[in-house]
Amino acid sequence: MSEPIALKLTAKDFKSDQEVRWCPGCGDYAILAAVQGFMPELNIPRERIVFISGIGCSSRFPYYMNTYGMHSIHGRAPAIATGLSATRPDLSVWVVTGDGDALSIGGNHLIHALRRNVNLKILLFNNRIYGLTKGQYSPTSEVGKITKSTPVGSADAPFNPLSLALGAEATFVARTIDSDRKHLQSVLRAAAEHEGSAFVEIYQNCNIFNDGAFEPLKEHGIRDDYLIRLEHGQPITFGKDGQFCVVHPPGGFGLEVRETAATRPEEIVVHDATVTDPAYAFALSRLPGLDLRNTPIGVFRAVERPSYENVVRAQLDAARAEVTETPEQQLAGLLSSGDTWTIL
C-alpha cells in the first residue's frame, strides 16, 4: 500500500467563518484551539470529518469547525452519531458533549454507544455546572454544591464520568485538561488512533458559574503534587520530586497512593492501558479525593474489541457476498417468496 498523500492542512483550515460566542475566558476556547491545531495531524480531508453535538455551551463547538457538523438536541448526539457512523464508516465522527448533556439527559445514549463500541470519538467537557442555563448544579457537581437550584446545597452524589464509562464497557477511556494543550492533543491523538468508542473527559473551566473548579490541577507549584500523569509502561509516580507512587495493596480491591521513599520499587504499579480487566482502570478512576488530590490524567484504558461498524458491516457484506442478481431482480424474488398462486 502506498503512503497516504499528505494533505498539508493547517489549524486555520479547520476554523469556520462563524464568530465564536463563548464567554471571554471560557475554557472552551482553549479546547477549540487545541482541536483545530490537532486536526491536520489526522491527515483526513475536512469533508470526511463530522462533529456532532447535543445542547449546552460545549455543544456550540461544531459551528466553529470547518468540517461537516450537526448541533442536535439535548443528550442525543451519541445516538445520532451512531446512525451516521454505522451507515458511513468512511467518516471520522466526533461527538462533543458536556457533563449535563452526556451524563444527565443523555446518559442512556452515552453508555449504549460505549457498550456497542461505536467508532465515535466522544469529547466530554466537564465543568461540573450547567452553564448555558445559567448556573444549576450538574451530575458531576459535588455534594453540598450551592447553586441557583440548590440554595442550601446539592443532595445528589455526583457521577465519576470515567468510572461510569468503564462500567459501560468502554474500550478507550482518558482524561485531560483544557489548559494543558500538549497533553490534550496527545490524548486526542490516542483517541483518534483507537478503533471503536474513545471516551475523553476534558476538565474545563467555566469562569462564570464555577470558576476555579479545577484550580489545584492547573496552578504552578501545586499541580505536580495533585496530578498523576499516566504513561503506558511507566511506573506510576508523581509529585514535584516523584515523592508519591501508586500501589496495589495485597488483599485490597483498589489502588492506593503511598510515599515513594517508603515503598519498594517492585511494589509500584506499572501503568498498562491494555489490561483487559476494567477493574484496573476503574481503580485508577477512584484515586482522586474530593480535593482533587491524586487525579490521574492520560489514557486509563485502551483495549481492542471489534467496533460496532465492523461487526454490522461484516454481517451486511456476508449477506451480500452471495448476491448475483440486480437489486430489482432480488426485489422481484423477495416479493414473490412464500406461498403464491396465479390467476390466469
Next chain:
Amino acid sequence: MSKQIRQLDRVVIRFAGDSGDGMQLTGDRFTSETAQLGNDISTLPNFPAEIRAPAGTLPGVSSFQVHFADYDILTPGDAPNVLVAMNPAALKANLADLPRGADIIVNTDEFTKRNLSKVGYQASPLEDDTLAGYAVHPVALTSMTVGALADQDVSKKDAERAKNMFALGLLSWMYSRPYESTLRFLERKFARRPELVAANVAAFRAGWNFGETTEDFAVRYEVKPAKMPPGTYRNITGNAALSLGLVAAGVRSGLPVFLGAYPITPASDILHELSKHKKFGVLTMQAEDEIAAVGAALGASYGGALGITTTSGPGVALKSETISLAVALELPLLIVDVQRAGPSTGMPTKTEQADLNMALNGRHGEAPVAVIAPKSPADCFYAALEAARIALTYRTPVILLSDNYVANGSEPWLLPDVDSLPDLRVEFATTPNGEDGTTFLPYLRDPETLARPWAIPGTPGLEHRIGGLEKADKTGDISYDPANHDFMVRTRAARIETIPVPDVEVEDPDGDARVLVLGWGSTYGPIGAACRGLRQRGLSVAQAHLRHLAPMPANLGTVLRSYDRVVIPEMNLGQLAHVIRAKYLVDAIGYNQVRGLPFTAAELETMLEEVLKNV
C-alpha cells in the same frame, strides 16, 4: 360413503383457543390453503398481550378469524359462521359474536369440571340449553389426536400439542381446502425434528379422515375461486407488506436503508422482517430506547441513507423532539406508527386510530410533517413507498399511520411488477450553489419542491453546519432575526402544504348520493362493505377515503361541499372530523368507537341508514 357437497359464496371461520393452543398458526395455515384455492380472503387475529396468560382463562383466549369468498371482500367478516372452540374459555369469550344457527366445533376433552369453573360455567354448556339454536359438533379433539399418534415416536405432551393440526385437518376437509402447502409448511417448521413432522402430518390427516367418516358432519362445503384480476398473488399481513415496501423503497431509491427501532407491540414484526434483508443492504439497529432509534435514523439520513424508525403511539411521543429536529434540519425521515389502543400502555394488542392528532400536531413549535395512512394490509406496501417518496423528494419527516388491524390482518396481494414501482432516485448536492460559484448555501431551496440540497458528509467543498437553532434563509447560519424566523416558519409550513398529492376519489356508482362517508386508514374495508350493503338494498351513498392526511388532497373541500351530509367513522373520538370541521367549515358528523376492534360493516350500515333517512 360420499357426502353431500354444498356450494357457499362466503364463509367466516373463527379459530379460538388458549394462547398455547396454536390458534394463530392454525388460522394462518387455513388462510394459506384458502389462498391457494383462489378465494378472496381477509383475516383478523385477536390475541392477548400476555405471552402465556393462565391456561384455560378468559384473558388467555387467542383467536384468528378468516373470511373467504368467491367474490371480492373488504373485511374479515362481522360474525363467524363457524367457531372452533378449543376449550370452555374460547367458547365463552366468543359465543356472543355468533349468530344463531352458526356451527360450533368444540373440543370436548377440555370441558372438564375444573376448566368449566375457571370461566364461571356452573354446568357444562354442552349439556344444558346454553347452545340451543347452534349447530354444535362435539369432538374429542385431544384424545382423538393422542389416539391417532399412539404409534408415533412422540411424547404424550407433543401428541396433545398436535391437536390444532387435527382441527385444521377437519376444517380443511369441511371446506375442501387443498392442503399440500400445509404439509410443506410442517416439513419446514420441524425440519430439525422429523418425528414432529410425522406426528403433525398424522394429526392433520386424522382430522381430515375424521370429517370424511363421522356422521356428525353430513355436509361438505365448497367456495369457488373469486374472480380476481389475473396475476400472481400472495397472502400478506400489513406489517409484512410495509416491511417489503421499505425494502422496495431502498431498491428504487438506490439508497441504503437504515432502520432504528425499539421493540414495541404491534410494530416489532417490521424490525424482525427488515433484519432478515441484509442482502439488500438494509441495516437494522435495535436501539436502547425510542429516542435513540429515531436519532440513529436521523443520523443515517444525514449521511445519505433512507432513515426509518418504526414504533407505536407511546414511542412516537418519545420521538417527538427528534422529529422536530428533523423538521428544522429538513432531512428525510420516515416514522412508522402502528397504532394501538391508548393512552399509555392501553391495550397493546388492540387497534385504534387515536394517534392522528399526535401525528398532525404532536410536536413543539410549528413543526409540520407529512402524514399518510394505508387503507388495507396490502396497501401498506404502496403507502410505505409513497411515504418514502415524499420524505426523499421533499426532505421532510413523514409519519406513516398504520394500525394493529391492518398490521396483523391479511389479504391477497396482487404482486406488482418491480419496474412499475415509482422511481425514487435522488440527487445529492455535489457542487457549490452560491452565485459566486464557491459558496455553499445549505438552505437555498429548489423553487419547485422548496426542498433544500441534501449535501452529505464526504462531499468536498460543501462542508457546512446544521442544527436545531433557527437558521438564516439560504445560508443556514444561526439567526435570531425576527423577520427571518417568521419567514422560515411560514416556509416550513408551505413546504408541507404544497406537496402535490393525488385528488381524493369518490365512489358513488349511483351518482345521486347525498351522503358522503369519509374515512382514513384501516376503516376502508368496513366502510366499503357497509356502503356496498346499502347499495344492494337500493340506497345511494358515496364513499371517499383519505390516504394523505397532511397535506390533504386539493379537491377535498369541493368534494365535501358537494354533499348534504358528511359522516366520518373513526376508531377515536372524532379526530379527523375535528380537522375537517376546522379546515373546511363542513358540518361533518362523527361516528366513533374505541373498543379496540375494527368496526363491523353491519353497525356502519345501520348507522348510515339512519343518516340517510334524515337527509
